[in-house]
Amino acid sequence: MTEHLLKIRDLNKHFGGIVATDNVNLAVEKGLIHAIIGPNGAGKTTLIAQLSGQVKPDSGEIEFGGHSITGYSTARRAREGLARSFQITSVVMPMTLLQNVMLAVQGTSGHSFRFWAPVSTDSEMASAAMASLAAVGLDDRADRIAANVSHGEQRQLEVAMALAMKPRMLLLDEPMAGMGKEEGAKMVEILNHLKGEMTILLVEHDMDAVFSLADRLSVLVNGHIIATDTVENIRGNHDVQKAYLGDGHA
Amino acid sequence: MDWNLLITQLLNGLQLGLLLFLLASGLTLIFGIMDFINLSHGSFYMIGAYFCGTVVAKTGSFLAGILFGLVGMFAVGALVEWFIARKLYRSDHLDHVLVTFGLILIFDTLVHLIWGAAGMAIPLPDVLNGQLTLGNLVFPVYRLLIILAGLLVAAILFILVTRTRLGMLIRAGASNRTMVEALGININRLFLVVFALGAAMAGLAGMLIAPITEASIGMGNDIIIVAFVVVIVGGIGSVKGAFYAALILGLIDTMSRSYLDVVLSLAMPVTYAETAAPALSSMLIYILMAAVLAFRPQGLFPPAGMK
Amino acid sequence: MTWLPQTISGRVYTAILLILAPAPFIFEWINQPFYLDLLSRALILAIAVVSLNLILGFGGMISLGHAAYIGIGAYCVGIPSYYDYYNGWLHLALALSVSAGFALVTGAISLRTKGVYFIMITMAFSQMVYFTFLSLEEYGADDGLVIYSRSEFPEWLTMDSGTSLYYWIFALLLLSLFFVHRLVHSRFGRVIVGAKFNEQRMQALGFNTYRYRLVCYVISAMMCSLAGMLLGNFTGFISPDMIGWARSGELIFMVIIGGSATFFGPLVGTIAFVLLEEFLSLITVYWHLIFGIMLVALVLFGKGGIHGWLSRLDRKGAGDD
Numbered sequence A: 001m002t003e004h005l006l007k008i009r010d011l012n013k014h015f016g017g018i019v020a021t022d023n024v025n026l027a028v029e030k031g032l033i034h035a036i037i038g039p040n041g042a043g044k045t046t047l048i049a050q051l052s053g054q055v056k057p058d059s060g061e062i063e064f065g066g067h068s069i070t071g072y073s074t075a076r077r078a079r080e081g082l083a084r085s086f087q088i089t090s091v092v093m094p095m096t097l098l099q100n101v102m103l104a105v106q107g108t109s110g111h112s113f114r115f116w117a118p119v120s121t122d123s124e125m126a127s128a129a130m131a132s133l134a135a136v137g138l139d140d141r142a143d144r145i146a147a148n149v150s151h152g153e154q155r156q157l158e159v160a161m162a163l164a165m166k167p168r169m170l171l172l173d174e175p176m177a178g179m180g181k182e183e184g185a186k187m188v189e190i191l192n193h194l195k196g197e198m199t200i201l202l203v204e205h206d207m208d209a210v211f212s213l214a215d216r217l218s219v220l221v222n223g224h225i226i227a228t229d230t231v232e233n234i235r236g237n238h239d240v241q242k243a244y245l246g247d248g249h250a
Numbered sequence B: 001m002d003w004n005l006l007i008t009q010l011l012n013g014l015q016l017g018l019l020l021f022l023l024a025s026g027l028t029l030i031f032g033i034m035d036f037i038n039l040s041h042g043s044f045y046m047i048g049a050y051f052c053g054t055v056v057a058k059t060g061s062f063l064a065g066i067l068f069g070l071v072g073m074f075a076v077g078a079l080v081e082w083f084i085a086r087k088l089y090r091s092d093h094l095d096h097v098l099v100t101f102g103l104i105l106i107f108d109t110l111v112h113l114i115w116g117a118a119g120m121a122i123p124l125p126d127v128l129n130g131q132l133t134l135g136n137l138v139f140p141v142y143r144l145l146i147i148l149a150g151l152l153v154a155a156i157l158f159i160l161v162t163r164t165r166l167g168m169l170i171r172a173g174a175s176n177r178t179m180v181e182a183l184g185i186n187i188n189r190l191f192l193v194v195f196a197l198g199a200a201m202a203g204l205a206g207m208l209i210a211p212i213t214e215a216s217i218g219m220g221n222d223i224i225i226v227a228f229v230v231v232i233v234g235g236i237g238s239v240k241g242a243f244y245a246a247l248i249l250g251l252i253d254t255m256s257r258s259y260l261d262v263v264l265s266l267a268m269p270v271t272y273a274e275t276a277a278p279a280l281s282s283m284l285i286y287i288l289m290a291a292v293l294a295f296r297p298q299g300l301f302p303p304a305g306m307k
Numbered sequence C: 001m002t003w004l005p006q007t008i009s010g011r012v013y014t015a016i017l018l019i020l021a022p023a024p025f026i027f028e029w030i031n032q033p034f035y036l037d038l039l040s041r042a043l044i045l046a047i048a049v050v051s052l053n054l055i056l057g058f059g060g061m062i063s064l065g066h067a068a069y070i071g072i073g074a075y076c077v078g079i080p081s082y083y084d085y086y087n088g089w090l091h092l093a094l095a096l097s098v099s100a101g102f103a104l105v106t107g108a109i110s111l112r113t114k115g116v117y118f119i120m121i122t123m124a125f126s127q128m129v130y131f132t133f134l135s136l137e138e139y140g141a142d143d144g145l146v147i148y149s150r151s152e153f154p155e156w157l158t159m160d161s162g163t164s165l166y167y168w169i170f171a172l173l174l175l176s177l178f179f180v181h182r183l184v185h186s187r188f189g190r191v192i193v194g195a196k197f198n199e200q201r202m203q204a205l206g207f208n209t210y211r212y213r214l215v216c217y218v219i220s221a222m223m224c225s226l227a228g229m230l231l232g233n234f235t236g237f238i239s240p241d242m243i244g245w246a247r248s249g250e251l252i253f254m255v256i257i258g259g260s261a262t263f264f265g266p267l268v269g270t271i272a273f274v275l276l277e278e279f280l281s282l283i284t285v286y287w288h289l290i291f292g293i294m295l296v297a298l299v300l301f302g303k304g305g306i307h308g309w310l311s312r313l314d315r316k317g318a319g320d321d
Helices: A044-052 A074-080 A097-107 A123-135 A151-164 A181-194 A207-213 A231-236 A238-245 B003-034 B041-059 B062-088 B093-115 B141-163 B165-175 B177-182 B187-213 B220-234 B239-264 B270-295 C008-020 C023-029 C033-058 C067-082 C088-110 C115-135 C162-185 C187-197 C199-204 C209-235 C245-258 C265-283 C287-301 C305-317
Strands: A004-015 A018-029 A033-037 A059-064 A082-085 A169-173 A199-203 A216-221 A224-229 B131-134 B137-140
Touching: A004 A044, A004 A199, A018 A033, A018 A044, A018 A059, A018 A199, A018 A216, A018 A224, A033 A207, A044 A082, A044 A169, A044 A199, A074 A082, A074 C199, A082 A151, A097 A123, A097 A151, A097 C187, A123 A151, A151 A169, A151 A181, A181 A199, A181 A207, A207 A231, A216 A231, A216 A238, A224 A231, A224 A238, A231 A238, B003 B041, B003 B137, B003 B141, B003 B165, B003 B187, B003 B220, B003 B239, B041 B062, B041 B093, B041 B187, B041 B220, B062 B093, B062 B187, B062 C287, B093 C115, B093 C245, B093 C287, B131 B141, B137 B141, B141 B165, B141 B187, B141 B239, B165 B177, B165 B187, B177 B187, B220 B239, B220 B270, B220 C115, B239 B270, B270 C088, B270 C115, C008 C023, C008 C265, C008 C305, C023 C033, C023 C162, C033 C067, C033 C162, C033 C187, C033 C209, C033 C245, C033 C265, C067 C088, C067 C115, C067 C209, C067 C245, C088 C115, C088 C209, C115 C245, C162 C187, C162 C209, C187 C199, C187 C209, C199 C209, C245 C265, C245 C287, C245 C305, C265 C287, C265 C305
Parallel strands: A033 A199, A033 A216, A082 A169, A169 A199
Antiparallel strands: A004 A018, A004 A059, A216 A224, B131 B137
């Protein structure tokens, strides 16, 4: 019996006259990498924003781990185990990589109304943070300032932070955005390692990455999911080819 | 029921409201379009009064004072924008606060240097000094003039903002600055005009009130906060919002000073009402601001397209 | 000698503290009591500036209304004294609780807003406090309130003399500096600092940033009210003039002169401000003009205030790379 960790039911969102999310229904199976693809303007960003709590849907339900999270704030969803990485890198630039990841560990380990003990002496938090940095291959650069590392390393940091939250599910919004071939390949490797242990909803433009990583694929066109299936079936689906892949792909 | 007092206070409230509108309309546009905090907007109010007073002293004509004052204030505003504000648009709000705070100090001292520490009286031509009698009611002509001038400027501003190309750019800039920039409009010139216009209107407010209160150093520094409250309540970037909020707040502030003790004494012993009323009436507009923010943080009439 | 500060900035700050500690005796010895007054006032303001730097420098919350808490602290000494209640513990408890209460309510409203809105709202609330005290005829209103005797504490804790009050001030200053240092490095502090740089990211990590900021704001207000309590005792005269938004602007100026988001910046910035104010006003009656120009220049050209300058000296001293 397949267990669905995330269920999206009849989700709708419009901005004025523009329909961004049109009756979206989607279920993400636990332990799988489920990718969402779609042409530009399909509404992927709006969908992720509604899942992470930044945008309120007009109607519909989002169910996570068996109960409704539709009314939850972003922070609350994060504490529930839904971790998100941003399409446009959003880390704490003036802090080191280690400090960034320690924040991620801190956010999901109890409250932070502790005013006295310096965080730098918390070896438990530090080792948990280093473990996440190691998972993405950044542990040798832990003391570099986030603003000073390369774009690709910052994207990896985003993933490290998401992992450090010990989430039940990852929401990855174009983790490979702006990356070159080599860095992209490294990211694919990182995500491949997570296969099976982590449930991932992945929005990506990089088709090669999607086809190699995804267990299931959903295609979003004009705010509506036109197909959800295995990678082979989607590749062979005429509607999808017409709407998106067209002549040759990205 | 003292009708004379009631009507007078209503008119005073209207007058205060319109003066606040003159101050707030420039502020709201500067905040909304350039995202620039100008604490020294009250200085424009002060300088306008002094410019006008100087011209009146030299020419004897109040009208000349106003006209030259407006031109002068437009120039001052343009200079401040060019040399100072422009350099700070991409900076932190904190930098805006510090620099414009510094400007207040500079302007206050310059006025002291040029015009001396004592205030400057601005005499009115006799025709404006009289009173208008309607039946039992008597109003000073000059205050009516202020109201008419304020309404006239509001009307001109309304036409400017809704019917001209400049106005369209202003409204677009208030809702979506990056888009206006992307359209290739000369954003620098737009900002300069908005800033200078705001300064001119602030100066006009100062010029209009000075014959009654005298031009004095630092005269703008307290009323500017009320103008800020108007901007918040009306909605940043919205001239319409500034208009309604200014009138509402002006009326509430004025009426409450005269009548709050009466209202309160309906609910409590007169002595309590009389001690509480002055304190409460000075807090009223802030309480209102807090209430608006609690339920509608974007203001009562935010510019279209902003959430 | 590794227990001595290694950096130039560290040495400067240590030297300052070492000079401040025996200051009353130094000034008595050279017979210049005026300077003790000047220093006392500077250190009182420094406590307020330390508290403002917590929310503004470290937390990114630009409050243009912090002077209100100085006023609240001062009136919490003045008003009970007016009714002949001189008990220092009472004054202390009042100052802390009234400032906390006011901060909780106004902070809860203000912190729901951002940017320009937040700044203006903090300004507006402090004006509200100003006008409230201005309208209280009973407590002097415009003319202010005189207190005839300082807050009473047990003999070993007295603040009756200039010297003993100075040590009250110095002790509370040291405590605030230490407290802010611990706070910023704690879990709580990391959330506040993180939220300053990237609030969206902090929320995505699971932090309800609003709540943390509100608590930080209240803590800062309480610290600032201590400065107010000391100021009321020091000047013996309490008036609404302590409260206006121009006073709050000066506090921000002091944060910036010293270097925002630093631990000793508030101390050196405030001392520099007070000394500057004192000596400039001796030179010309138009000293505000110089102040204003300095402020504009500092923002347009200065980087990081006094601490920034000392840090650059540190880096140069460590050898140019």
